[in-house]
Amino acid sequence: MKLVICEKNISARNIAYILSGGNVKNIRIGKTPVYEFKKDDEIWNVIGLRGHIISLDYPSKFKWWKEDNLKELINEEPCRIVSEKDIAFSLKNLVNNNPDVIIATDYDREGELIGVEAINLIKGYNDIKKIKRAKFSSITNFEISNAFNNLNEVDYNLSYAGESRQEIDLAWGAVLTRFISLVSNKTGKDFLSIGRVQSPTLALLVEKEKEIIKFTPKTFWKINAKLKKDELFDSTHIEGQFWDEDKVKKIFDRIKDKKEAIIKKVDKKTNIEYPPSPFNTTSFLQAVSYLRIPTSKAMIIAEELYISGVISYPRTDNTVYPNSLNIEGILKKLSESRFSKESNEVIQNRRQYPTRGKKKTTDHPPIHPVSVPTKRLTVDQETIYELICRRFLATLSKDAISETVDVSLDISGEKFKASGYRLIESNWKSIYNYFKEKRKPIPELKEGEILNVIKIIFKKDQTKPPQRYTEGSLITTMEKLLLGTKSTRSEVISKLYSRKYITKSPLSPTPIAIAVIDAMQDCDVVKPEMTARLEQDMNLIAENKKTLEDTVKESRDMLTNVILTLEKNKVKIKTNINNANLEQNIYGKCPKCGKDLIEILSRNKKRFIGCTGYPNCTNTYPLPQKGGISKTDRICESCKTPIIRVISKGKKPWNMCLDMKCESKK
């Protein structure tokens, strides 16, 4: 008897299908799907795990957060507990008949560790002697047959590399999270957290915020001329931004009443616009973010669509369709969906090769539709499904052709420029129709032509501060800095929300986040370099050039030094975070006395808004006791109390003013 252990159910199903030649029985052991078949007179069982089935934790004596055992916690060996009881039960059943075990988890660091977790677990149930490893980088007929005909040994060094990450992340995360929460008195559900990935990510937002705060806008002027040839169009003075007001006024005064513009030069260019490349998780989330959908929500929806079999696996780095992908088959299915018009267009007028992105991996194909939903989708599911279908179709469509025109013109000796844009053949652009084109066409012009100047204006303007991140651009930046993985980045961002470290629209850090990052500014854990170094160490462990124990010990020693320094600065850190906390708690001004209104916890742990002018001012407002509350910097038109934003489970967030008796509530 053979037992094949895969990383996840979908791999188990596909691998069983390939190994059996399609003749496979779907059974269940406990709650877990298992794939059974006969091959060369032997029974094979294939089971999928659920990623990691073991999680790390500290012994119960560290259950309560205390400042005085933090140094002890640094060097404490975490214990391992089974986090997937159902899977463990199924494995226990399956190893009863002493099968030969083949580990067929994903062939990467975490996959090796997941495999070793399974081995350690089953060894506790039965002393299995024969354990082998199947290594493959994609679940195709060729790779799987090859891997199972040439079985390898389990690579324990690779799994140790993964273990070092687990232990280091837990030690730094737990110790610093406890430290920062305890010194600032933010324990319970409002605790603060620190981690190797979340903190450098938060630091990116804090740095950006500081640039924006530091930014002083500079005033400039520009001169625009409205011209006419059949239609109106705009041109701007070639200097663009004038920094000198006298200079711009002089020029403006001289030409403001001129009525003629001479076309000096017309430059026409035809452009080929390449369609976008296939979606991997990062580019998918960037597109999602453009549609103003939170990335973590999009990942949950993508998961739902994948489980119901309408899209492919959503966690992938790959942007190149594998040759084995049945593009024609998918197009045919889509031509019988609500995208029939677009699909038929693509079928009749396809580009020779689909587009391809820079990243090519073989573990999973890029995200693409696999079938048409048979059940009705929710509105959000429909939006995401549509995005994935349109992207897929776009990658198979012909290039768009457009024309840009750059015109130089002269108004009484002053040079102006105008530019126009015209789409000639839209092709993929009409299918992947998410971008609004801001550039406009201009009329057909010839050199030497004289046009009517309708109006010349000069405008004062200001330079703009750096743009804030969107969830999409933040995820792209994280990827560049190697922070997190395709599967975790959106979760990291939603963690920052739930810690009240960041606010939505605009995506910016709260005062507490700024204080926490400031407190940690000299510490490696807020820098992307910590991850880069960990990666190097993990490679050394995998190559057997460094041990797991030495690596973790080194890291723990560094953490000990960090804690010693932090303890020296404890009072300052405490004051800074407390001040930030006060600032974050201000919801606006009291309409009765003008002092700050803050969130207060009553003696029986009920929250309410009270005036800092107490006891002179006793103004208070009740708050909803459940859900999240954030400030808006706006006040109610009719009652003048601050407007707050309420986020309640299962409901759309809404804004309301604090006064329950306000006219606006009727």
Added chain:
DNA sequence: GCAAGGTC
């Protein structure tokens, strides 16, 4: 009640 990484 800590992290980050898998996956449902």
